[in-house]
Amino acid sequence: MIVDIHAGTIALRGSLAALAMASGVLVSAAPLAAQGTARATSRATPPAARTGAPPIDMVRVPSGIGGLRIALHHLAPRHPRPAVNGSVVLLIHGASFPTLLADGYRFRGRSWMDDLAEAGYDVWGLDFLGYGASDRYPQMNQPAGANPPPGRAAEGARQIDAAVRYITARTHVARLSLIAHSAGTLATGLYAGEHPERVARLVLFGPVTPRHAAPDTTTIPAYLFVTEADQRNRFRGYVPAGEAQVFDGDLDAWAHAYMLTDSTSGTRTPPSVKIPAGMVADVEAARHGTLVYDPARITAPVLIVRGEWDTVTPDADARWLFDALTHAALKRDVKISRGTHVMHLETSRRQLYAEVRAFLAGGDEPPPAHAEAHP
Secondary structure, X not given: OXXXXXXXXXXXXXXXXXHHHHOOOOOEOOOOEEOOOOOXXXXXOOHHHOOOXXXXXXXXXXXXXXXXXXXXXXXXXXXXXXXXXXXXXXXEOOOOOXXXXXXXXXXXXXXXXXXXXXXXXXXXXXXXXXOOOOOOOHHHHOOOOOOOOOOOHHHHHHHHHHHHHXXXXXXXXXXXXXXXXXXXXXXXXXXXXXXXXXXXXXXXXXXXXXXXXXXXXXXXXXXXEEEHHHHHHHHHHOOOOOOOOOEOXXXXXXXXXXXXXXXXXXXXXXXXXXXXXXHHHHHHHHHOOOOOOOHHHOOOOEEEEEEOXXXXXXXXXXXXXXXXXXOOOOEEEEEEOOXXXXXXXXXXXXXXXXXXXXXXXXXXXXXXXXXXXXX
């Protein structure tokens, strides 16, 4: 079910191409043929999502930005129960592919959204503006060099806020849990620090953290293009040399389904998905030492979870973030074997599901500081 609620071209070179790979977005050079600039919102459901499993519904709500609307994908709990704080979950994607190619993508009839719904959670997934079934920024219809990249963390946090307000009103809960991946952790971290009263628990999956790369004067365009080959090469390249590939299914089918998320993909040669470059710009800022949010402002319980082979969040980066979360009610850092930066699409995804379920279940909070110790 779909419900509407109304309320130019640049070639990547040098450091920008390296940035894209480091940030988990391997993007192609300019398409050889780009025909037309009409704004379009794709509502296609990837073939792998069309199975006998319960349908994932979608609602489009005002984003609070320029009259544009965001898409929220929804999967109700398999066995409904009274909604309470923490029983509702919002999943937030990274910089290159939207909900139905990430948390909602079904391998043999089962996705991360399905796993959470079967565990009793009311599950939602946000497509940021410029992705999936959400509206496209007007800047994405103009030459890529004509505007700064849309979709930076501050705008992303506003979209998360719009999503949370809609979901909490519909489910009658005050707080929900957030699960964010990769570059999506930046806007999510910003939101969690600004709205602690809305966040029950926070999962940072493969989070981006600050580094100290050499200064760079590269100008990031408003948008980038990602081809099927880009995604295949990126996913395979994450796996260390000599190790078997770990993608949990038909990577070619996934890559083809990815093209369906942008109705203009076939107008370019080779076909490609156009994505706003705001999250890439935020990753670039972090790479040069500027994190867009302050981890010390987050007060909710936090789980950092990553794969053994995740080059975006290696041990040192995870440790930095763990130490920086000085006011989190509690915190965990979990590393899962044989997982890369896209572990939710890999054979280790079941370990990821289990660790996140265990964290979301709660029951692990420390007693209040004023409580007296008993022998």
